[in-house]
Amino acid sequence: MADEHILLLPKQNYFRWIQAARDYAFRFRVRITHDPETAGKFQYPGQTITLVNIAGGFGRDVQPWFREHYPDAKLDVLDVTSPEELREKLAERIRNNDPFGKDDLPFRLRWPTDYALITQQFGVNADYYRRWGLPGHEGLDIRAPEGANVYAAADGTVYGVHDGSNNHPYGIHVRIRHVDGYKTIYAHLKSAHVRKDQQVSRGQVIGFADSTGNSTASHLHFSLKKEGASAAGLTLYPYDVIDPTPYLDPPDPGSVIVDPGDGGEPEPVPITYDWPYGRCLIGVHGRADGPLGERDYQPMKTARIEALKLLSNAPVGDIDRVRSDNPQIFLMTRLFTNFGDTYISASEFINRVEQGARAHYQRGIRHFEIHNEPNLRIEGWQNIWQNGREFGMWLLQVRDHLRASMPEAKFGFPGMSPGNILLGHRTQMWPFLDEADFAVQECDWVAVHAYWLSQTSLRSLSGGQIYKEYRRRYPRKLLMITEFSNPSERVDSGTKGHQYVEYYRTLRNEPGVGAAFSFVLSASMFFPYEAWRREDGGMNPKVQIIGARNF
Numbered sequence: 001m002a003d004e005h006i007l008l009l010p011k012q013n014y015f016r017w018i019q020a021a022r023d024y025a026f027r028f029r030v031r032i033t034h035d036p037e038t039a040g041k042f043q044y045p046g047q048t049i050t051l052v053n054i055a056g057g058f059g060r061d062v063q064p065w066f067r068e069h070y071p072d073a074k075l076d077v078l079d080v081t082s083p084e085e086l087r088e089k090l091a092e093r094i095r096n097n098d099p100f101g102k103d104d105l106p107f108r109l110r111w112p113t114d115y116a117l118i119t120q121q122f123g124v125n126a127d128y129y130r131r132w133g134l135p136g137h138e139g140l141d142i143r144a145p146e147g148a149n150v151y152a153a154a155d156g157t158v159y160g161v162h163d164g165s166n167n168h169p170y171g172i173h174v175r176i177r178h179v180d181g182y183k184t185i186y187a188h189l190k191s192a193h194v195r196k197d198q199q200v201s202r203g204q205v206i207g208f209a210d211s212t213g214n215s216t217a218s219h220l221h222f223s224l225k226k227e228g229a230s231a232a233g234l235t236l237y238p239y240d241v242i243d244p245t246p247y248l249d250p251p252d253p254g255s256v257i258v259d260p261g262d263g264g265e266p267e268p269v270p271i272t273y274d275w276p277y278g279r280c281l282i283g284v285h286g287r288a289d290g291p292l293g294e295r296d297y298q299p300m301k302t303a304r305i306e307a308l309k310l311l312s313n314a315p316v317g318d319i320d321r322v323r324s325d326n327p328q329i330f331l332m333t334r335l336f337t338n339f340g341d342t343y344i345s346a347s348e349f350i351n352r353v354e355q356g357a358r359a360h361y362q363r364g365i366r367h368f369e370i371h372n373e374p375n376l377r378i379e380g381w382q383n384i385w386q387n388g389r390e391f392g393m394w395l396l397q398v399r400d401h402l403r404a405s406m407p408e409a410k411f412g413f414p415g416m417s418p419g420n421i422l423l424g425h426r427t428q429m430w431p432f433l434d435e436a437d438f439a440v441q442e443c444d445w446v447a448v449h450a451y452w453l454s455q456t457s458l459r460s461l462s463g464g465q466i467y468k469e470y471r472r473r474y475p476r477k478l479l480m481i482t483e484f485s486n487p488s489e490r491v492d493s494g495t496k497g498h499q500y501v502e503y504y505r506t507l508r509n510e511p512g513v514g515a516a517f518s519f520v521l522s523a524s525m526f527f528p529y530e531a532w533r534r535e536d537g538g539m540n541p542k543v544q545i546i547g548a549r550n551f
């Protein structure tokens with residue numbers, strides 16, 4: 001992360017800005033520059049640029065400039081008016097251990113059409129928009145053929161519906177007011193299906209797309225405003241217009257229609273996942289070490305568990321016993337051996353896991369996760385593989401060998417350890433996954449590990465919602481949340497139980513998520529704040545809370 005993160009500060013009063021940013025840069029090992037060109041070239045296209053944005057700070061509106069010259073750089077925009085304000089905002093990130101401020105945004109926007117393509121970015125084409133007194137395109141143009149659905153991007157109240165009769169440049173359009181002074185506009189419609197003062201909810205169809213008003217072809221023009229933003233100098237745009245891009249959730253691949261990119265009409269491509277259950281199963285990760293004990297079965301019954309994850313060294317007796325309680329239960333297996341500091345080649349790994357894996361296969365198990373958190377030193381990083389590419393090759397060797405004797409098995413790419421770099425212990429997961437992409441694509445499914453410490457991080461993209469980034473990267477892969485938990489020692493287990501119910505409920509109807517396994521049923525040591533039962537057999541209160549869920 002540190003290797004790909006750069007902080008862009010205003011040049012004027014540079015040293016005051018540096019002082020304000022010093023703790024942050026030190027804490028997250030972030031480079032600093034005042035030159036947009038340097039930030040753009042730095043590690044392009046993999047970098048994240050934390051842009052400290054003050055009105056006129058770069059002598060131009062720097063966001064559209066980046067979008068034009070370095071379109072793949074990720075911008076993390078911090079709107080501030082003074083070094084003191086910057087210091088405060090960065091201190092908040094340090095407290096949250098959140099280098100990119102992912103938890104900052106007050107609300108999110110749903111993708112407002114079924115078409116995953118932006119045809120004109122925010123802020124571009126300054127020469128064209130100057131005639132309307134605008135610094136550039138004042139919204140996003142999003143692909144939407146004539147008659148396509150247009151969706152409300154967030155909950156709110158309709159405050160304007162224009163029927164197009166007054167020759168407005170937006171033609172027929174709808175305006176919605178949301179929380180905290182945010183407003184959205186949906187322009188160039190064929191028809192509006194809402195009326196003024198109507199309450200609408202996120203995802204509700206509010207009209208059909210077309211090309212009314214000042215438009216040459218059918219599309220949706222989508223704008224975002226924040227009351228007071230122009231007066232406060234938070235935007236160079238009049239009328240409180242701000243850039244919607246950072247607020248926009250990626251389109252839901254379960255419903256979007258993929259644009260062919262050749263100018264032709266897009267074809268609907270329904271995505272089907274190889275998952276006969278059609279919903280996300282309520283799961284638990286079995287005992288962390290050794291076979292299941294007799295005391296492990298009651299918590300599974302109490303919590304009404306639908307899926308159980310086993311390790312490949314679990315005796316087949318465990319499988320039979322679990323099924324005698326619940327014949328319908330879905331079982332999967334993680335190929336497991338202790339790595340320690342030993343060098344475990346692919347063939348050594350196969351030697352250690354094959355017998356167990358085949359025994360599970362003969363009992364009907366078909367889903368196998370190959371290994372675990374390979375971006376950790378204790379799981380082989382810096383010892384057996386140096387990077388994702390080398391791990392990908394190791395993994396495919398294992399997969400190719402096992403496939404010969406287990407032809408119907410579906411092999412999963414393992415969950416990664418989420419979070420920041422820990423020097424000598426963990427390397428960052430996303431670059432590692434990029435390097436291993438050829439192997440991810442070869443796998444039948446992809447495992448996700450999700451951890452959070454608070455209600456906020458449960459709902460953030462770096463915490464509980466991390467599977468959404470996986471979905472964006474692998475729109476067609478079946479995902480399995482093979483581990484999730486709140487391991488905090490400061491959060492009581494009742495609160496955790498309610499968080500787990502919320503998480504299971506969110507995932508229940510998420511397309512292409514097969515099962516979610518809470519970590520962990522029991523363990524002979526470690527994980528005192530995560531285990532579902534104690535070693536004396538006592539059950540953690542969260543087990544009852546999960547069992548009492550109404551779905």
Ligand SMILES: [Zn+2]
Pocket residue numbers: 120137139140141220221222
């Ligand atoms: Zn537009």
